[in-house]
Amino acid sequence: MALLAQLAHSASALLPLFLPSIAAIIAFALFQRFHFFAPNPLSNIPTVGDEEYPGYEKKRQAYLTKAKDLYVEGYNKFKHGLFRIVTxxxxxxxVVSPSFLGELQKLPDDVVSFDAAIDETMHTKYTLLTTHEAVLPHTVKSSLTPALPRLNPQISEEVQIAFSQEIAPLISDSSSSDWAPVNINSKLLRIVAKVSGRVFIGPELCQDERYLSAAVGYTVSVMEAQRAVEKMSPWLRPFAAWRLKEVRRLAQWERDAMAFLRPVVDARREKQRKGEEMDNDMLQWLMDSADQGQGKQHGKWGEDTTTTRKLARLQLVISFAAIHTTTLVTTHAVYSLAADKGLQAMLREEIQEVLEEHDGVFTTSALQAMKKTDSFLKETMRFHPLSQTSFSRKVLKPFVLSNGQVIPKGSIIEVPNYAVSRDPEVYSNPNMFDPLRFYNLRNEARGKGEMEQAATSQFVSVNKDFLTFGYGRHACPGRFFAANEIKMILAHLVMTYEMGLVEGETERYKDWDIVAGTIPDPTKDVMFRKL
Incomplete structure (x- = not known):
């Protein structure tokens, strides 16, 4: 009895010490219970593929192989509302209807975040892609785009140099016939890297094989790493994604770029100290923005704003953005041209007439006058969009749509870009490739005096019906530079060469659908013959 009394006394003495822990456990259990039974704000939004692919893992696997079909199915069923999709x-x-874009674009970045969505879709935790440095879009908007009228002749010159190095030798060395096969996708990667590099780091450095290797290698490796991580189960990524060879390769490209840029940056700083004339390219603009405090004002630059590593990473990111999309769009365009000799002749005639009127110089007005070429490029992006979706945003704070639907924190919203582009209520004969579609729409609108409507048919314009460049304040800031570059590349192609498909092929090469992206088949050759 004495022992029992002693134990009871000891327990009562220790009880106050355990009470907070006991209370916390009870509170957590109650929270979990009521949270579990709390109504799900998304429960009334249908999930596409529920019947065909029961269970999360089957839906996830279906997305990896049939994303395009799932988006089209969901859009056709719920095109004026919303649906969910497992990724x-x-x-x-x-996935929301484009009809909500007007209200969504008004939401501030602390409610719906473009950068946070990119972090998740590009798996930047593992790929280390820099997304939160707002100095990049700021510099593109404030320095690059206004400089295009001055830069256009330089870009045109670099296009000619790059083609003389990358394409001309293959055709002149061809001994089998007048026609020569060219893997245009691999060549365009280097051509676009050189042409973009002319603006990014200057005319001498853009030809340096160390720069080209890092820029092209990093561009290809980012997409390989993103796909490799995407295939991995989400629960496994924190433990194994770092060990993927595709992910580890990115760190090597960053080291290579840093080694290449270190002496360049040091030399420019020395010129600045001596008061010498500074370079006029993207690298210098980024350095100037940092020195002027633009980075801290517009982004999340740290104390190492002007360090070589920071500048190297920014150069790699902007090279990736420029090289990846420009190469894909141009390859898509070349495949369509190779399959249609009449289309080549039509663009060749327009470009020749425009250049004759502008003394052979690719001025801004000359590029704007190439309206059929502009229409062809816009139709290329409509018919072969690079992604199934657009306007991707991570929800940081809950909000309510105009239809009363609550969108909770932590979800991602997006618009089904591809499905919209194939909607007969948006485009007549949407499954037919019409290179003059937007040329005709533009002329019709101008004929009616609807100048604003006519402007929406331009290649660089963004609206609810054409979302490849995004929408709202985060629409692609580099699209004006990319449009000029692509037009000059195509102009050089059609004015210099005749193109065709390889023997045995009678139709345009089919695209590859990779998860939520669409790319031109990179294994295909295009036949070239000098005019």
């Missing part, structure tokens, strides 16, 4: 990412994904 390889952790967040709930809500």
């Amino acid at each position: 390889p990412n952790a967040s709930s994904v809500i």
Whole structure:
């Protein structure tokens, strides 16, 4: 009895010490219970593929191989509302009708975040892609785009130099016939890297093989790493994604770029100290923005704003953005040209007439006058969009749509870009490739005096019906530079060469659908013959 009394006394003495822990456990259990039974704000939004692919893992696997079909199915069923889709990412994904874009674009970045969505879709935790440095879009908007009238002749010159180095030798060395096969995708990677590099780091450095190797290698490796991580189950990524060879390769490209840029940056700083005339390219603009405090004002630059590593990473990111999309769009365009000799002749005639009127110089007005070429490029992006979706945003704070639907924190919203582009209520004969579609729409609108409507048919314009460049304040800031570059590349192609498909092929090469992206088949050759 004495022992029992002693134990009881000891327990009562220790009880106050355990009470907070006991209370916390009870509170957590109650929270979990009521949270579990709390109504899900997304429960009334249908999930595409529920019947065909029951269970999360089957839906995730279906997305990896049939994303395009799932988006089209969901859009056709719920085109004026919303639907959910299971992706390889952790967040709930809500696909919204373009009719909501007007209200969505008004939401501030602390409610819906473009950068946070890119972090998740590009798996930047593992790929280390820099997304939160707002100095990049700021510099593109404030320095690059206004400089295009001055830069256009330089870009045109670099296009000619790059083609003389990358394409001409293959054709002149061809001994089998007048025609020569060229893997245009691989060549365009280097051509675009050189042409973009002329603006990014200057005329001498853009030809340096160390720069080209890092720029092209990093561009290809980012997409390989993103796809490799995407295939991995989300629960496994924190433990194994770092060990993927595709992910580890990115760190090597960063080291190579840093080694290449270190002496360049040091030399420019020395010129600045001596008061010498500074270079006029993207690298210098980024250095100037940092020195002027633009980075801290417009982004999340740290104390190492002007360090070589920071500048190297920014150069790699902007090279990736420019090289990846420009190469894909141009390859898509070349495949369509190779399959249609009449289209080549039509563009060749327009470009020749425009250049004759502008003394052979690719001025801004000359590029704007190439309206059929502009229409062809816009139709290329409509018919072969690079992604199934657009306007991707991570929800940081819950909000309510105009239809009363609550969109909770932590979800991702997006618009089904491809499905919209094939909607007969948006485009007549949407499954037919019409290179003059937007040329005719533009002329019709101008004929009616609807100048604003006519402007929406330009290649660089963004609206609810054409979302490849995004929408709202985060629409692609580099699209004006990319449009000029692509037009000059195509102009040089059609004015210098005749193109065709390889023997045995009678139709344009089919695209590859890779998860939520669409790319031109990179294994295909295009036949070239000098005019």
